[in-house]
Amino acid sequence: MALRLYNTMSSRVEDFRPIRDGEVRMYACGPTVYDYGHIGNFRTFIAVDLLRRFFRQSGYKVHHVMNITDVDDKIIRNAARDGVSVQQYTRKYEQAFLQDAAMIGIEEPTLVRATEHIPEMANFVATLVHKGFAYRTDDGSYYFRIAKFPQYGKLSKRDFGGMQDGARVDVDEYDKDSARDFALWKAPKPGEASWESSIGPGRPGWHLECSVMSMHELGETFDLHAGGEDLVFPHHENEIAQSESYTGKSFAHFWFHARFLLVEGEKMSKSLGNFFTLRDLVLKGHKPSSIRYLLTSVPYRNQLNFTFDGLKQAAVSVERLRNFRLRLTSGNFPPGATPEMQTLAIETAARMTAALEDDLNTAQAQAAIFEMVRQANAASDAGGIKQDDVPPLLTALTRFDDIFAVLDDDDGAKMKRVFDWAPTDGRGNDVSEGLRETVQSGQLSDADIEKKIADMKAARSARDFKTSDAIRADLADKGILVEITKDGIRWRRK
Numbered sequence: 395m396a397l398r399l400y401n402t403m404s405s406r407v408e409d410f411r412p413i414r415d416g417e418v419r420m421y422a423c424g425p426t427v428y429d430y431g432h433i434g435n436f437r438t439f440i441a442v443d444l445l446r447r448f449f450r451q452s453g454y455k456v457h458h459v460m461n462i463t464d465v466d467d468k469i470i471r472n473a474a475r476d477g478v479s480v481q482q483y484t485r486k487y488e489q490a491f492l493q494d495a496a497m498i499g500i501e502e503p504t505l506v507r508a509t510e511h512i513p514e515m516a517n518f519v520a521t522l523v524h525k526g527f528a529y530r531t532d533d534g535s536y537y538f539r540i541a542k543f544p545q546y547g548k549l550s551k552r553d554f555g556g557m558q559d560g561a562r563v564d565v566d567e568y569d570k571d572s573a574r575d576f577a578l579w580k581a582p583k584p585g586e587a588s589w590e591s592s593i594g595p596g597r598p599g600w601h602l603e604c605s606v607m608s609m610h611e612l613g614e615t616f617d618l619h620a621g622g623e624d625l626v627f628p629h630h631e632n633e634i635a636q637s638e639s640y641t642g643k644s645f646a647h648f649w650f651h652a653r654f655l656l657v658e659g660e661k662m663s664k665s666l667g668n669f670f671t672l673r674d675l676v677l678k679g680h681k682p683s684s685i686r687y688l689l690t691s692v693p694y695r696n697q698l699n700f701t702f703d704g705l706k707q708a709a710v711s712v713e714r715l716r717n718f719r720l721r722l723t724s725g726n727f728p729p730g731a732t733p734e735m736q737t738l739a740i741e742t743a744a745r746m747t748a749a750l751e752d753d754l755n756t757a758q759a760q761a762a763i764f765e766m767v768r769q770a771n772a773a774s775d776a777g778g779i780k781q782d783d784v785p786p787l788l789t790a791l792t793r794f795d796d797i798f799a800v801l802d803d804d805d806g807a808k809m810k811r812v813f814d815w816a817p818t819d820g821r822g823n824d825v826s827e828g829l830r831e832t833v834q835s836g837q838l839s840d841a842d843i844e845k846k847i848a849d850m851k852a853a854r855s856a857r858d859f860k861t862s863d864a865i866r867a868d869l870a871d872k873g874i875l876v877e878i879t880k881d882g883i884r885w886r887r888k
């Protein structure tokens with residue numbers, strides 16, 4: 395089989411075929427850097443990261459471009475409010491985003507910034523005017539004439555036929571009822587940032603930024619364009635209208651949209667108090683790996699409801715996988731091989747691939763690896779794992795982790811890197827005080843640790859593995875890695 399993906403454009407799951415053999419060119423709409431990233435944003439970014447990793451595992455060379463929206467209505471407004479330049483305002487949030495993304499295991503795509511492509515954007519508008527797809531208004535703004543693009547609505551499946559020609563909307567974000575000529579370029583307003591350009595002073599609209607930068611990096615037609623489901627309309631619809639009018643060619647072949655994350659069953663919103671940035675969760679003591687695991691536990695097109703219970707379960711799942719790997723790498727196994735384990739490892743790898751090829755069914759891929767761990771643990775308890783079984787089992791784990799990226803026990807180090815850089819929570823408050831306890835590893839003295847290890851040993855000899863596991867998890871949270879071997883219990887600082 396080969397990869398099959400849902401395409402929002404056709405509303406069907408389709409075989410993925412790249413335009414160029416062996417190569418995938420993909421563009422994902424990045425963050426608008428006016429605030430810290432929340433876990434909903436990260437659901438989408440992690441879904442795209444998974445897709446990128448799976449393309450690579452499937453043998454493709456991947457060009458993955460993401461923009462940083464560093465100029466839009468909200469940014470201009472906030473920068474003017476704070477009396478700072480757009481660059482000064484956005485730099486901190488861009489850095490915070492990149493730090494957070496690294497903390498949660500997102501591989502860095504090629505990054506493009508809107509403010510670094512303004513002359514090209516102005517030239518793009520000039521061409522659209524020349525071709526009759528755009529017009530200038532008296533104040534020096536430019537709008538896209540959607541009546542000239544009859545396919546307008548083809549992505550969001552809306553019929554805009556009855557629309558009044560010439561009705562305009564000049565805000566970057568608007569709802570489905572506002573199918574009007576949208577702003578490509580906005581004339582300067584007093585007190586707000588603007589740029590000189592070949593079409594006069596002003597600033598680009600958000601939609602224009604992505605059209606120009608994606609085609610600049612990936613060519614006029616590329617394989618896949620991604621974002622959260624809210625971007626289907628108007629953002630992606632407008633990108634298609636601009637790009638296809640400009641080139642006369644198809645823009646992107648696949649449109650990949652991640653479903654919105656819910657929190658405790660509701661839409662995440664500041665007023666409901668269920669709005670979490672990544673930093674909020676980490677400062678509550680949750681590990682990046684648990685958050686990443688939870689956010690991938692439901693396929694990207696299904697509803698994922700974030701709960702704290704789910705987060706705790708995710709932590710247990712990750713811990714189980716890590717312990718299993720530790721068991722394989724530190725155990726003493728007799729020479730030889732068992733056919734059952736060999737088959738299990740190979741079949742598990744195949745099942746994971748089949749699940750991911752089925753429109754990235756992450757839940758089934760996780761189920762496959764857990765079934766392997768369950769069977770192998772049971773076999774190991776009964777002495778049924780031999781030396782030559784270890785490499786194929788480890789290979790299956792590695793294949794899993796190339797995609798899910800949760801097995802390395804480096805949460806403490808990752809968190810430390812982020813908060814050493816800026817000890818702030820998701821609202822910009824200084825949290826240096828509380829942080830030391832939550833994030834910094836190595837807070838326990840050796841004597842403290844030895845005492846806990848003794849408690850663990852006592853619990854294990856009473857066959858109270860629940861208590862023993864709880865102590866171990868608690869030590870792991872504090873940056874202490876505990877290894878249980880045939881010769882006893884060892885520990886080390888991460």
Ligand code: AMP
Nearest residue numbers: 424425426434435437438621622654655
């Ligand atoms: P923004 O920074 O608002 O431009 O959003 C960055 C990305 O996060 C976009 O692809 C959005 O579609 C996505 N996004 C925003 N909120 C959520 C959410 N609650 N769940 C999933 N994705 C989201």
Ligand code: ZN
Nearest residue numbers: 423424604629
């Ligand atoms: Zn975009």
